[in-house]
Amino acid sequence: MKKIVKFGGSSLANAEQFQKVGEIIRSDESRRYVVPSAPGKRFDGDTKVTDLLYKCYNTAVEGEDFIPILQEIKGRYYEIIRGLNLDLSLEDEFAQIEADFKAQAGTDYAASRGEFLNGKVMAAYLGYEFVDAADVIRFDKNGNLDAEKTDRLLSKKLAKCERAVIPGFYGAGEDGKVKTFSRGGSDVTGSLVAKAIKADLYENWTDVSGFLVTDPRIVKNPEVIESITYRELRELSYMGATVLHEDAIFPVRKEGIPINIKNTNRPEDKGTFIVESTCKKPKFTITGIAGKKGFCSINIEKSMMNSEVGFGRKVLQVFEDQGISFEHVPSGIDTMTVYVHQDEFEEKEQQVIAGIHRAVQPDFVEMESDLALIAVVGRGMKSTRGTAGRIFSALAHANVNVKMIDQGSSELNIIIGVENRDFETAVKAIYDIFVITQI
Amino acid sequence: MKKIVKFGGSSLANAEQFQKVGEIIRSDESRRYVVPSAPGKRFDGDTKVTDLLYKCYNTAVEGEDFIPILQEIKGRYYEIIRGLNLDLSLEDEFAQIEADFKAQAGTDYAASRGEFLNGKVMAAYLGYEFVDAADVIRFDKNGNLDAEKTDRLLSKKLAKCERAVIPGFYGAGEDGKVKTFSRGGSDVTGSLVAKAIKADLYENWTDVSGFLVTDPRIVKNPEVIESITYRELRELSYMGATVLHEDAIFPVRKEGIPINIKNTNRPEDKGTFIVESTCKKPKFTITGIAGKKGFCSINIEKSMMNSEVGFGRKVLQVFEDQGISFEHVPSGIDTMTVYVHQDEFEEKEQQVIAGIHRAVQPDFVEMESDLALIAVVGRGMKSTRGTAGRIFSALAHANVNVKMIDQGSSELNIIIGVENRDFETAVKAIYDIFVITQI
Numbered sequence: 001m002k003k004i005v006k007f008g009g010s011s012l013a014n015a016e017q018f019q020k021v022g023e024i025i026r027s028d029e030s031r032r033y034v035v036p037s038a039p040g041k042r043f044d045g046d047t048k049v050t051d052l053l054y055k056c057y058n059t060a061v062e063g064e065d066f067i068p069i070l071q072e073i074k075g076r077y078y079e080i081i082r083g084l085n086l087d088l089s090l091e092d093e094f095a096q097i098e099a100d101f102k103a104q105a106g107t108d109y110a111a112s113r114g115e116f117l118n119g120k121v122m123a124a125y126l127g128y129e130f131v132d133a134a135d136v137i138r139f140d141k142n143g144n145l146d147a148e149k150t151d152r153l154l155s156k157k158l159a160k161c162e163r164a165v166i167p168g169f170y171g172a173g174e175d176g177k178v179k180t181f182s183r184g185g186s187d188v189t190g191s192l193v194a195k196a197i198k199a200d201l202y203e204n205w206t207d208v209s210g211f212l213v214t215d216p217r218i219v220k221n222p223e224v225i226e227s228i229t230y231r232e233l234r235e236l237s238y239m240g241a242t243v244l245h246e247d248a249i250f251p252v253r254k255e256g257i258p259i260n261i262k263n264t265n266r267p268e269d270k271g272t273f274i275v276e277s278t279c280k281k282p283k284f285t286i287t288g289i290a291g292k293k294g295f296c297s298i299n300i301e302k303s304m305m306n307s308e309v310g311f312g313r314k315v316l317q318v319f320e321d322q323g324i325s326f327e328h329v330p331s332g333i334d335t336m337t338v339y340v341h342q343d344e345f346e347e348k349e350q351q352v353i354a355g356i357h358r359a360v361q362p363d364f365v366e367m368e369s370d371l372a373l374i375a376v377v378g379r380g381m382k383s384t385r386g387t388a389g390r391i392f393s394a395l396a397h398a399n400v401n402v403k404m405i406d407q408g409s410s411e412l413n414i415i416i417g418v419e420n421r422d423f424e425t426a427v428k429a430i431y432d433i434f435v436i437t438q439i
Numbered sequence: 440m441k442k443i444v445k446f447g448g449s450s451l452a453n454a455e456q457f458q459k460v461g462e463i464i465r466s467d468e469s470r471r472y473v474v475p476s477a478p479g480k481r482f483d484g485d486t487k488v489t490d491l492l493y494k495c496y497n498t499a500v501e502g503e504d505f506i507p508i509l510q511e512i513k514g515r516y517y518e519i520i521r522g523l524n525l526d527l528s529l530e531d532e533f534a535q536i537e538a539d540f541k542a543q544a545g546t547d548y549a550a551s552r553g554e555f556l557n558g559k560v561m562a563a564y565l566g567y568e569f570v571d572a573a574d575v576i577r578f579d580k581n582g583n584l585d586a587e588k589t590d591r592l593l594s595k596k597l598a599k600c601e602r603a604v605i606p607g608f609y610g611a612g613e614d615g616k617v618k619t620f621s622r623g624g625s626d627v628t629g630s631l632v633a634k635a636i637k638a639d640l641y642e643n644w645t646d647v648s649g650f651l652v653t654d655p656r657i658v659k660n661p662e663v664i665e666s667i668t669y670r671e672l673r674e675l676s677y678m679g680a681t682v683l684h685e686d687a688i689f690p691v692r693k694e695g696i697p698i699n700i701k702n703t704n705r706p707e708d709k710g711t712f713i714v715e716s717t718c719k720k721p722k723f724t725i726t727g728i729a730g731k732k733g734f735c736s737i738n739i740e741k742s743m744m745n746s747e748v749g750f751g752r753k754v755l756q757v758f759e760d761q762g763i764s765f766e767h768v769p770s771g772i773d774t775m776t777v778y779v780h781q782d783e784f785e786e787k788e789q790q791v792i793a794g795i796h797r798a799v800q801p802d803f804v805e806m807e808s809d810l811a812l813i814a815v816v817g818r819g820m821k822s823t824r825g826t827a828g829r830i831f832s833a834l835a836h837a838n839v840n841v842k843m844i845d846q847g848s849s850e851l852n853i854i855i856g857v858e859n860r861d862f863e864t865a866v867k868a869i870y871d872i873f874v875i876t877q878i
Binding site: 234307309319320330386389391393395402404406407414415 | 670673674677678689738742745746747748749750751752755756758759762763764765766767768769770771772773774775776814824825826827828829830831832833834835836838839840841842843844845846847850851852853854
């Protein structure tokens with residue numbers, strides 16, 4: 001049994017959190033590979049180490065005195081080291097960082113030091129081997145992850161390590177120059193390591209007890225999802241739900257390795273299992289509700305359009321020519337509507353409208369902005385009749401005007417368009433009907 | 440006040456029906472322009488005159504003796520003439536037809552004689568001028584209606600006729616050769632005449648008291664729609680509801696002329712008004728329900744497709760390249776579904792699937808056949824919250840599995856996909872909830 005455990009910044013913010021992490025790792029000896037983030041906030045209003053590093057490096061680039069900020073960062077690590085009673089010196093590492101900052105080694109390099117140093121501390125604390133991510137995570141010339149090479153390097157290296165700490169968030173190009181993932185990228189590192197070692201489980205430890213049914217900023221204390229498929233997760237993530245970095249799913253999904261989202265502060269909670277597929281019935285008919293504001297719709301009407309071969313293709317071509325991706329294309333008879341991101345669309349609005357007129361000579365084009373899209377996602381919906389009825393009855397009761405409905409053959413989700421101002425009301429209403437009242 | 444009145448074949452099947460028509464026309468002197476169809480069935484199992492004409496002409500073309508069939512047709516007209524006590528001879532006309540059939544004057548010519556002769560009878564019966572449609576309805580070289588020329592010819596001719604009968608269903612090309620519309624084309628003639636004379640109303644007399652909320656073969660004695668917009672009608676017609684020829688809408692719609700569907704056998708019934716727009720609240724939230732069987736869906740899944748500019752366009756291009764028009768493209772996240780006509784799709788299935796693979800490298804393509812689409816149409820839906828909820832609750836109660844939902848920004852219709860076998864159940868359930876129980 002091999003588990004890879006990744007800890008987020010809040011799980012590693014100070015010595016107390018490190019101790020919790022230590023207990024967690026030592027309580028299960030299959031937790032053999034550890035991916036730490038950089039230390040996060042210790043309290044509200046605190047600054048994450050990564051943000052301090054950005055600030056420090058920018059100061060260096062501007063030719064000003066960055067040493068005080070570097071001292072502050074060093075202080076953070078030594079606070080942890082002392083709190084853990086470790087016999088560990090980071091003087092060489094900080095001397096190197098100081099020299100590299102002076103030599104302007106790059107923003108990515110600067111940002112990556114938070115994980116690098118935390119990895120050193122973690123390795124010393126656990127007695128695990130330290131593996132520098134720069135040696136095993138490889139980016140190609142275009143700055144994209146070289147998944148194949150990374151997998152080769154990681155497998156080769158970790159085959160020789162019984163237990164190791166691999167700092168998250170970064171890797172290096174062929175030239176050895178450090179390069180980071182986008183923020184939250186330690187999730188991706190964890191996933192790459194899991195794939196390389198063919199882990200049985202990828203535990204992703206954070207400060208919530210799993211993935212929530214909906215956004216806690218909209219619904220107070222929403223229920224935790226017990227199990228969710230990669231597919232469902234991807235759909236909820238796409239629509240704005242966030243816990244895991246989007247790119248973290250693909251490597252483990254390919255190998256069928258489940259991810260378990262766990263809470264460092266409540267390790268007894270089961271958390272959420274993210275799996276390829278499961279027979280397990282979901283607790284509620286729906287798995288989750290997510291959504292985003294800021295869409296607009298372009299409604300195109302033309303008599304007989306349904307019989308016109310190529311009509312839809314021509315319309316979408318106009319959007320493509322302007323580099324605009326569409327979200328949904330609900331259609332009636334003689335009418336089709338294209339949903340796009342408002343910010344992408346606004347500056348090209350007139351070109352698109354003109355293009356549509358040229359391409360298909362519509363009878364009528366109408367636009368509506370400030371729309372939100374809500375995705376109600378759930379593998380349980382397929383086998384439960386009446387899901388759509390419950391959703392739309394709930395929305396009607398909540399006085400929400402439904403602007404768009406889209407449900408394809410996957411029957412895994414229903415997409416609903418509402419006005420921005422109805423967004424929170426709609427999400428609450430759907431949550432209520434499926435989770436609270438369960439009528 | 441100028442009204443144009445068009446009578447269908449069942450309204451003119453025999454002398455008794457002619458008398459009803461005569462009473463209707465004489466009871467309102469604004470009914471100045473009359474478009475008759477050919478005599479329809481007098482009783483169950485009877486043959487329409489148009490069908491006799493096709494049979495007769497085919498016999499002539501095959502070089503066999505067609506005179507007995509022509510005699511039968513002549514008998515039909517003389518039965519009407521005698522029943523109306525008219526002093527009218529059609530001997531010259533029948534002699535001409537016999538000669539033309541021998542000379543193989545064409546199927547269109549043959550079919551058109553039913554209306555031509557009925558026009559002669561109607562003109563004599565009413566004392567109206569007879570205007571041969573071949574002189575005023577013009578087709579272009581490609582066999583399409585030349586709308587402009589027709590409008591010019593009709594206006595010019597009818598400006599000089601206080602009252603006239605113009606037979607339906609046919610016109611002629613530039614060469615004078617008779618050409619017909621597709622079946623039911625007398626509706627189109629009526630519409631063209633209405634436009635040309637700038638009629639105040641186009642009365643379309645038939646054997647039902649208007650347009651029904653749904654198909655009487657599915658729901659027994661469905662309610663009559665009091666008023667319906669052109670738009671709604673077009674949508675219901677497209678989805679399989681039939682009363683009026685599809686092409687009959689455009690000419691009058693352009694001029695804002697309302698159409699009134701009336702019942703020759705119950706002239707006191709108000710019938711259905713088809714209008715450009717109306718403030719009149721519809722009697723029920725929905726205006727009508729129509730649907731068609733025989734669709735199939737192609738469900739395409741690919742991770743990250745939503746972020747791929749051009750994905751949807753490329754998929755639709757594949758269908759276009761195979762000459763297949765799509766009906767709807769509901770989409771989720773990482774999934775899009777294309778609904779097409781099964782008969783159009785089946786023979787090209789493999790080319791389309793291969794094309795999709797080549798064009799977008801999907802993760803997964805799945806097809807489902809034997810699906811039906813149902814359109815729930817109504818201008819009242821926009822202002823009534825909860826319509827969707829009622830529909831889907833009703834379908835859930837009826838144990839109908841909803842395969843697809845599509846509602847665009849027009850909010851004028853919701854398209855629902857179900858399995859063929861659930862089609863009738865679904866239509867009944869929707870009718871029940873909105874019309875019968877009105878819960």
